[in-house]
Amino acid sequence: MFEPVLLRNVDVPNGHLLSTYEAGGGYQALTKALREHTPDEIIDLVKKSNLRGRGGAGFPTGAKWSFVPKRAGKPKYLCCNADEGEPGTFKDRIIMERDPHQLIEGMAISAYAIGAETAYVYIRGEYTLAICRLERAIAEAHAKGYLGTRILGSNFSFVVHIHCGAGAYICGEETAMLDSLEGKRAQPRLKPPFPAVEGLYASPTVINNVETLACVPHIVERGPDWFRGIGPDKSPGPKLYCLSGQVRKPGLYELPMGIPLRELVEDCAGGPLPGRKLKAVIPGGVSAPLIPERGLDVRMDFDSLAAAGSMLGSAGVIVIDDSTCVVKVATRIIEFFHHESCGKCTPCREGLNWVVKVLRRVEAGQGAPGDLEQLEALCKGIFGNTFCALGDGAAMGLRAALAHFEHEFVAHIEERRCPFH
Ligand code: L3W
Structure with a gap:
């Protein structure tokens, strides 16, 4: 039986409050990171964990962080991509609504690792409850000294701002998101330069998805070997899967990376509706090519799905039955x-x-x-x-x-x- 990691607090009453988060061991990872590790050591831990970005592309997170230039000079920024515009995708919303401190703790540790003192959460404007809960959580974290100046007595200072999107899918594309944050019309920029070198206000900027950042406290707390022990070695960790469409039990499921798609659809989500047969499944949001029923034994990880001609994308699993054209x-x-x-x-x-x-x-x-x-x-x-x-x-x-x-x-x-x- 897989013990939930990222969703462990979502059904706890008042899981969005700091007191609940602390009672479950919250902010211990940030304390450990600041007291026991240098920023480079944190980058090393994340590299060793093989954590890959959960926003869609699966880029190695530790490698991305290590591209940020070390020299002083321009400020560095952390941006959390919480735009979640991919149809069929609702995993980040649940984290922000039910366990916002998990994200804030992950952001604080990540910012410490890359040397950023300012972060922005670019959040989908329709996510009103998530916005309220994040605002409250940020205020609570400030009051308790987990955000702000000289956090927990260290030399690290860090603030988080929330920026609400206005309903454009393209703002989930990382460079369009940067333009939008800068107050411009959101359009993708040519890459390179990648944001890690030249991003927000032409400064080094790391952009990570909500779920990616939420993994970070657990890696610091339990170590990279624990993380790599879950799912395939090249693409490990706990994973959130969003099940929707013509299936008996739609919803958000947390399981190891690499679970067979058939198991996810037929066992976890209860299979097709009564009297219907599965026709196809879109495994990773509508950007991911559909897979016909006969291909459902593929494993849900970046490499297996790419080899099968599709992609894990945002893990928005959309089930299509034989009644649909x-x-x-x-x-x-x-x-x-x-x-x-x-x-x-x-x-x-x-x-x-x-x-x-x-x-x-x-x-x-x-x-x-x-x-x-x-x-x-x-x-x-x-x-x-x-x-x-x-x-x-x-x-x-x-x-x-x-x-x-x-x-x-x-x-x-x-x-x-x-x-x-
Ligand atoms: C520094 C290099 N950084 C790559 C960074 C890059 C970015 C990350 C991935 O698209 C996919 C897309 C959607 N130096 C670097 C480097 N990077 N080389 O790595 O980059 P990239 O370009 O491979 O992908 P992307 O443009 O971020 C993301 C698909 O995801 N998608 C979208 C889902 C939508 C959501 C949502 O609603 N939350 O996630 C779904 O399938 O089509 O293929 O950070 O800078 N040499």
Whole structure:
């Protein structure tokens, strides 16, 4: 039986209050970090843990921290990406609503490691309860000396500010988020330079997802070997999985990284609804290519899913049963990306506009022979040719739908209707 780590406080009454967090051993890791470790030692612990970013890309966290230049000069910043705009994703919200101090403690330790005295939580504006709870938790942590000047008698001073987003998916892209924080229209920047070298206000900036930062106190407290002992060695740790869609028990589950997708969907989430069969699963938010039912034995970790042609992404697992039309799913997803495209680069702006037009006519039973080749050609024009991952995610998802469910697209064109209606 797996003991929850990140969700251990979420069902504790008043788990969002400092007194509850402290009663469960909260802020011991920060105390240990400041009293027993240098910043470099903390970076080393996180490197040894093999913690990889939980926001979508799975980049090694300790390596990212070590790219921050050591020299004094410009201030350094920590940004917590709490924009959580990926459809099907709701893990960070639960941490912030139910256990905000876990995130604050993780941020304080991370800031100490990289030498930042200021942090921003860029939070999705719709997350009103999470915003209230974080604001309160920050005030409580200040009053108790876990934030502010010379924390716990050390030389480390650190403050956290909250910045609310205004509803744009692109703000979850790290460099667009930086532009938004700077008061500009959010559009992705060209990388390199990576934010770790030149980020907020052109200063070194580490951007980590909420769940990534929440792992840090546990690594400091229990050690990197404990963390690496959970799940696959190259992609270890406790993991939050968001289960939604046509499944009996949707919800947030914490299990080891690397659990088979089938176990997650059929055992944990109870499998398909009565009388229905699984058709496909999107394993990591709509940016991740869907996996047909026969592929569900894949393990839920970065490398296994990449080898299977998909990705872990934000671990937003969306279950699709046999009552659902894949053409409709693909159309809705591409409409979402088209709507959220920032318009900065031509392949994404124009390409997605064109893809939406073709998909809508196929879905409506007005598709023409040659439309599927047209969609393939458009995906080719978008993939790898955009500033950020938004266009890539859209193209990869559509390609997977076309590859695994071509017969559904063909049926719409040949029968001139949706066979599911
Ligand atoms: C310094 C280098 N830093 C890479 C850093 C980089 C970033 C991280 C990952 O996309 C994915 C995307 C979405 N020196 C570096 C370096 N870095 N090389 O490492 O970078 P990257 O570019 O691989 O990915 P990304 O642009 O951060 C993230 C997918 O996630 N996604 C999105 C989920 C949305 C949420 C949400 O709602 N919370 O997470 C879902 O699947 O499509 O592929 O920090 O700077 N040489």
